[in-house]
Amino acid sequence: MEKIRQNLFIVSLGAGVLVILLLAATGAIDLYVQTFIMFMGVNIIFATSLSIVNGYMGEFSCGHAGFMAVGAYVASVLTVIMFTPNKLTGVPLLPPSLSIVLFPVIILIGGVVAAFAGLLVAIPSFKTRDDYLAIITIAVNFIIVTLINNMAVIGGSRGFMGMRKVIYTMTDVFQFPYMLFWVITFAIFTVFIIRRFVSSIYGKGIIAIKQDEVAAEIMSIDTNKMKLVAFMLSSGLAGVAGGLFAHVIGYVNPGSFSILKSTEALVMVYMAGMGSLGGSVISAILFTLLLELLRPFQILKWVIIPLLLILLMQFRPEGLMGDKELPDFFPKLKKFYKFK
Amino acid sequence: MxxxxxxxxxxxxxxxxxxxxxxxxxxxxxxxxxxxxxxxxxxxxxxxxxxxxxxxxxxxxxxxxxxxxxxxxxxxxxxxxxxxxxxxxxHDMTVLDNIRLSQHYHLQYSLSGAIFRSRQYYKREQEIKEEALKLLDIFGLKDKADEFPKNLPYGIQRRVEIxxxxxxxxxxxxxxxxxxxxxxxxxxxxxxxxxxxxxxxxxxxxxxxxxxxxxxxxxxxxxxxxxxxxxxxxxxxxxxxxxxxxxxxxxxxxxxxx
The missing domain is CATH 3.40.50.300 (P-loop containing nucleotide triphosphate hydrolases)
Structure with missing residues (x-):
């Protein structure tokens, strides 16, 4: 019985993904809706990865977009020089047919590089915390964006493009909604990893740090190591979100990873509630929806969204879900929502 | 000695x-x-x-x-x-978790073990849980295992801390x-x-x-x-x-x- 319940969740999830992919492949849902779903997926990764640090570990990181930028640029540059004719190497380095297989690998490489960029925040976090660390994270965001701005090889402030061609290369080999597939897969993969991380005794170490760091040290938790793991995991997953984002849009420029983007992630996490993974997913979806619905109002949306946040903090300071997960609200879900 | x-x-x-x-x-x-x-x-x-x-x-x-x-x-x-x-x-972790986390140094699995749920992971989590429950039982705190320390009386909190x-x-x-x-x-x-x-x-x-x-x-x-x-x-x-x-x-x- 237990087994069936567990599998029911996985099967329903798989079926849902399959339906979306089928609809996309047959053209039943148009490119607009597809792009919208992809943005949702990217935002889910972006928000949940920040919730590791801001939600579970209780540090205030507000330069998350910096790591997204690292992932985006690393993955974009790699796919472009490997699979398409380009300015840097002239001819593609690898046969285009390999692009299908290597695409997710390159996205992951972008994530790994972003994880190492995360060291820029992780190491200061050993000595300092709270407001001071928050300032360091903002600084890191600026450092990364400014560095990219000044690297003429990858386009500097004009941005970097050519990822569209990479996708065409892939569809030339075999017709398939690749980006949709990979965004959804990585989004599920991210939630899965974080869920498993924070539900193990190992990962609960970061929750212990949030609640009482002195007690964590005294109870044999290597707090420095856990901070390192949490920051690297968080920034690495942000890098994955960046790589996907770049390939969905087909163009990146440093401006899109400014402090405003970091703020978007903060809004999603605080709207969700600190330390609720389900909440982060839901609020990422809602936030993407909100951005899209408010598009006609143009710049006014940056008045409406912060206003919503203020109202939310006023009337529900713990966020939509606090530190609870979905089954805590709907006990019936427990029957088939055994997410291990 | x-x-x-x-x-x-x-x-x-x-x-x-x-x-x-x-x-x-x-x-x-x-x-x-x-x-x-x-x-x-x-x-x-x-x-x-x-x-x-x-x-x-x-x-x-x-x-x-x-x-x-x-x-x-x-x-x-x-x-x-x-x-x-x-x-x-x-205070926002159950009494059982408070006890279990003390084995953090002796987990014998790490990030990959936690994510991919290795056999070692299941073995150690099970052992640690059993040990923790045994200890709580000895201390007469077994019925408090799923409670949050902040909700317990001060005397009991002392006992949990010990x-x-x-x-x-x-x-x-x-x-x-x-x-x-x-x-x-x-x-x-x-x-x-x-x-x-x-x-x-x-x-x-x-x-x-x-x-x-x-x-x-x-x-x-x-x-x-x-x-x-x-x-x-x-x-x-x-x-x-x-x-x-x-x-x-x-x-x-x-x-x-x-």
Whole structure:
């Protein structure tokens, strides 16, 4: 019985993904809706990865977009020089047919590089915390964006493009909604990893740090190591979100990873509630929806969204879900929502 | 056999000497007390032993290893458990999780094990849970396993904190004012409880306490500190009669009539 319940969740999830992919492949849902779903997926990764640090570990990181930028640029540059004719190497380095297989690998490489960029925040976090660390994270965001701005090889402030061609290369080999597939897969993969991380005794170490760091040290938790793991995991997953984002849009420029983007992630996490993974997913979806619905109002949306946040903090300071997960609200879900 | 040997321990904070020339030789299996007026440097000594401060001078040798300069989590892993004056449980984590996390250093799996749920992961999580429940059972806290410490009465929180300190399977247990904030009936319970722990866990205890009732009832050997210096040591009777101790606590007779 237990087994069936567990599998029911996985099967329903798989079926849902399959339906979306089928609809996309047959053209039943148009490119607009597809792009919208992809943005949702990217935002889910972006928000949940920040919730590791801001939600579970209780540090205030507000330069998350910096790591997204690292992932985006690393993955974009790699796919472009490997699979398409380009300015840097002239001819593609690898046969285009390999692009299908290597695409997710390159996205992951972008994530790994972003994880190492995360060291820029992780190491200061050993000595300092709270407001001071928050300032360091903002600084890191600026450092990364400014560095990219000044690297003429990858386009500097004009941005970097050519990822569209990479996708065409892939569809030339075999017709398939690749980006949709990979965004959804990585989004599920991210939630899965974080869920498993924070539900193990190992990962609960970061929750212990949030609640009482002195007690964590005294109870044999290597707090420095856990901070390192949490920051690297968080920034690495942000890098994955960046790589996907770049390939969905087909163009990146440093401006899109400014402090405003970091703020978007903060809004999603605080709207969700600190330390609720389900909440982060839901609020990422809602936030993407909100951005899209408010598009006609143009710049006014940056008045409406912060206003919503203020109202939310006023009337529900713990966020939509606090530190609870979905089954805590709907006990019936427990029957088939055994997410291990 | 000597379990904890402290020689010439000095701790200075800027111009203030919090601990000076502290010596101790704690024998295995004994119950020791550390007393003194406020600001005498008792908690500083605890912080030095458990690794929060690096001593200015002197050495701390635990079970044959020099431990000064080691991080608190490494010291704990060597076998020193500790409680705090103000209870430092993780208040938004269940009692069971509070106990389970003490095995963090001995998990034997890491990030990849946690994510891909290796066989080792399941084995260790199961073992740790069983051990934790066993410990809670011994402490009569099994029915509290799923509660949050913040919702428990103060006396029970103390008990959970002591259970948590014991869950690292220490050879030496440091108790920092275990009777602080307890009612008089709870204090009597606590005395019995510490006696019982001392007998059943095969453990050496070093405690700081202000309540003489607790110290005099429990400790075989007492050290008295004042302004960072050791002013007296001996068994309870000797301490009670020691004029210097009386002076430190009550002031000079001359002062009163002056």
């Amino acid at each position: 000597s379990l904890l040997k402290i020689t010439n321990l000095v701790q200075r904070f800027g111009g203030l000497t919090a601990v000076s020339e502290f010596q101790a030789d704690i024998q295995e299996g004994t119950l020791n007390g550390l007393i003194g007026p406020n600001g005498a440097g008792k908690t500083t000594i605890f912080n030095l032993i458990s690794g929060f401060y690096v001593p200015t001078e002197g050495t701390i040798e635990f079970d044959g290893t020099i431990i000064n300069g080691k991080k608190p989590h490494e010291v704990t892993a060597l076998g020193i458990g500790r409680t705090f004056q103000n209870i430092r449980l993780w 259970a948590r300190a014991l869950s690292v399977q220490p050879k030496l247990l440091l108790l920092d004012e275990p009777a602080a904030g307890l009612s008089s009936t709870d204090v009597v319970d606590l005395i019995d409880h510490i006696k019982w722990i001392h007998e059943n866990f095969d453990i050496t205890i070093l405690m700081i306490e202000h309540q003489m009732q607790v110290i005099m009832n429990l400790c075989e050997h007492i050290k008295v500190l004042d302004f960072g210096k050791t002013i007296a040591e001996g068994n309870p009777e000797e301490i009670q009669k020691n004029p210097q101790v009386i002076k430190a606590y009550l002031g000079d007779e001359g002062d009163i009539y002056a």
